[in-house]
Amino acid sequence: MKKIFILFLFFSIVSIAHSQTIMETGGKKMPDEWIDKDTGHKVIKLTRREGVNMSFYFHNNPFVDNKMIFCGGNRVGKPADIPGKEIYNLDVKDLQMFWVDLKTLKVDQLTHETSPVHSEIVCTKTKEIFFQIKDSVFCVNMQMGKRRLVYVFPENAKSSITTVNADGSLLGGAFSTPEEAEIFKKYPKKSDFFDRVYDAKLPRTLFTINTKTGELKRIFTDNAWLNHIQFSSVDPHLLMFCHEGPWHKVDRIWTIDVVGKNKPTLIHKRTMDMEIAGHEWFGSSGKSIYFDLQKPRGQKFFVAKVDLPTGKEISYELQRNEWSVHYTSSWGEKLLAGDGGDANSVAKASDGKWIYLFHMNGNKLTSTKLVNMKNHNYSLEPNVHFSPDNRWIIFRANFEGQENVYAVEIVSHKIN
Numbered sequence: 100m101k102k103i104f105i106l107f108l109f110f111s112i113v114s115i116a117h118s119q120t121i122m123e124t125g126g127k128k129m130p131d132e133w134i135d136k137d138t139g140h141k142v143i144k145l146t147r148r149e150g151v152n153m154s155f156y157f158h159n160n161p162f163v164d165n166k167m168i169f170c171g172g173n174r175v176g177k178p179a180d181i182p183g184k185e186i187y188n189l190d191v192k193d194l195q196m197f198w199v200d201l202k203t204l205k206v207d208q209l210t211h212e213t214s215p216v217h218s219e220i221v222c223t224k225t226k227e228i229f230f231q232i233k234d235s236v237f238c239v240n241m242q243m244g245k246r247r248l249v250y251v252f253p254e255n256a257k258s259s260i261t262t263v264n265a266d267g268s269l270l271g272g273a274f275s276t277p278e279e280a281e282i283f284k285k286y287p288k289k290s291d292f293f294d295r296v297y298d299a300k301l302p303r304t305l306f307t308i309n310t311k312t313g314e315l316k317r318i319f320t321d322n323a324w325l326n327h328i329q330f331s332s333v334d335p336h337l338l339m340f341c342h343e344g345p346w347h348k349v350d351r352i353w354t355i356d357v358v359g360k361n362k363p364t365l366i367h368k369r370t371m372d373m374e375i376a377g378h379e380w381f382g383s384s385g386k387s388i389y390f391d392l393q394k395p396r397g398q399k400f401f402v403a404k405v406d407l408p409t410g411k412e413i414s415y416e417l418q419r420n421e422w423s424v425h426y427t428s429s430w431g432e433k434l435l436a437g438d439g440g441d442a443n444s445v446a447k448a449s450d451g452k453w454i455y456l457f458h459m460n461g462n463k464l465t466s467t468k469l470v471n472m473k474n475h476n477y478s479l480e481p482n483v484h485f486s487p488d489n490r491w492i493i494f495r496a497n498f499e500g501q502e503n504v505y506a507v508e509i510v511s512h513k514i515n
Contacts, residue, residue: 119133119141120133120134121133121134121136122135122136123135123136123137123471123474124136124137124470124472124474125472125473125474125496125498126498127499128499128500129144129499131143132144134512135469135507138470138471138511139511139512140510140511140512141512142470142505142507142508143204143506143508144503144504145167145169145199145201145504145505146171146197146199146206146503147204147206148171148197148206150172151172151173151501151502151503152169152170152197152495152502152503152504153170153171153502153504154169154482154484154495155168155169155482155484156219156482157378157380157425157426157483157484158327158329158378158379158381159219159220159221159262159329160221160223160332161219162223162484162487163198163221163223163226163241165201165487166199166201167199167201167493168196168197168198168209168218168221169197169198169199169504170195170196170197170216170218170219171195171196171197172192172194172195172215173192173193192215193215194216195208195209195211195212195215196208196216196218196230196239197209199504201506209228209239209241210228210239212232218230220262220263220270222263222264222266222267224265224266225240225266225267226241227240227241227263227267229249229260229263229310231259234251234252234254234257235248235251235252236248236249236250236251236252236260236270237249238310249270249308249310249313250270250313257274258275260272260308261273261328262329262330263330264331264336265330265331265332265335266335267310268310269308269335269357270308270310271306271307271308271329271330272305272306272308273305273325273326273328273340274303274304274306275303276302276303278299279296279301279303282296283296293344294344294345296324296343296344297324297343297348297349300322301322301324302321302322303320303323303324304317304319304320305317305318305319305328305338305355305357306318316357318338318357318361319355319361323342323343323344324342325340325343326340326341326342327339327340327341327343327379328340329380331381331385332381332382332385333384333385334385336356336357336358336359337354337355337357338355338356338357339352339353339354339381340353340354340355340363341377341379346376347369347373347374350365350368351367351376352365352366352367352376352377352379352390353366354388354407366388366390366405367390367392367403367405370394371395373395373396374393374395374396375391375393376390376391376392376403378390378391380428382428382432383428383431383432386407387404387405387407387432388404388405388407389402389404389426389435390402390403391403391423393445397447399416400416400417400418400419400421400446401416401417402414402417402435402457402464413462414462415435415459415463416462416463417457417464417466418466419446419447419448420446420449421451421455421457421464421466422437422446422448422451423437423451423455423483424437424438424444424480425438425481427484427485428485430485430487430489433459434456434457434458434459434489435456435459436454436456436457436483437457437483438454438455438482438494439452439454439455439472439481441477443477444477452475453468453469453470453471454468454469454470454472454481454492454507455468456492469492469509470494470505470507472498474498475497475498476497479496479502481494481495482495486506489509490509490510491507491509492506492507492509493506494507
């Protein structure tokens with residue numbers, strides 16, 4: 100009986116695997132779920148609604164319980180007209196915020212504004228999303244659906260919010276100057292404005308807004324491009340920011356206590372010519388900051404982390420083809436993931452267009468390829484996230500010709 104049961108279980112697994120569609124990922128209209136023929140991993144489409152759909156930037160947490168918040172809209176032209184572009188460009192209209200239930204895949208709309216809404220600011224604890232329309236900051240409670248006004252920027256202090264702290268009590272952002280705004284207006288392409296903004300050395304000021312009282316506090320000012328602003332995943336007073344600019348010219352990653360002495364702390368000091376560190380994020384424990392490290396740029400590749408209580412730094416080396424535009428860590432920080440990169444990226448990888456899973460082994464990373472992204476245009480960065488149960492890696496892609504959000508299962512379904 101035991102042998103019969105084992106045989107029955109084996110053939111049941113084989114039958115289930117073969118019932119899934121095994122096919123190349125992208126280059127055509129895809130079903131709602133399939134097995135990537137090159138990796139053996141199951142991929143599902145999470146955003147099953149008409150229009151364009153985009154998940155969050157890699158360091159912004161989109162999850163509240165079993166729901167994932169995302170941004171959706173409608174394209175003005177045909178998908179082929181503007182391949183690979185970000186949803187937030189002018190080719191998309193009627194942007195609103197939605198959520199998808201990760202268990203049932205039900206999609207519902209969160210905001211119903213007459214103006215476009217784009218938000219990547221979600222507080223898991225309070226179950227609120229924050230967004231800004233022109234000079235006004237609003238909050239919507241996901242459970243009650245109640246919308247309230249949080250803050251209105253004065254005429255002489257235009258800015259935008261970028262992050263919320265762990266307990267939902269503070270929003271963060273940075274004030275810039277009219278001179279900086281003029282550079283962005285005159286040179287809208289990143290390749291044109293990036294060095295110009297860095298070289299201008301115009302002042303920026305970090306600020307917080309109390310979400311209950313609306314009190315604004317200016318925290319820190321520097322003649323530098325303060326950017327990539329994100330609160331700690333755990334400590335409601337710890338804010339991370341970067342000195343933006345060409346990575347080989349800046350000591351980029353800093354933290355600051357927004358209620359303390361407001362003195363910034365440098366997280367990683369460059370040690371050689373052309374060394375770069377960036378695309379930093381807090382781990383889920385709040386005890387570590389991770390980042391892309393190259394020593395020197397484009398030659399040797401690492402994911403590094405700094406233990407905040409001790410300042411100790413650890414680097415995990417990976418291969419050129421495994422380099423990713425963005426990395427992320429799992430809940431519990433046992434695993435890492437990366438979204439790969441094309442031949443035009445900094446690594447100049449000949450075979451880098453994959454979604455990767457990484458295990459940390461000593462001072463090395465060992466990779467597993469999860470999705471073949473050869474039909475994806477990397478003008479749109481995939482921006483990976485681990486699902487709250489660590490079972491899936493979620494990413495955005497345009498390999499069907501239009502932007503959508505997908506999830507790939509970490510466990511392989513491939514039958515040899």
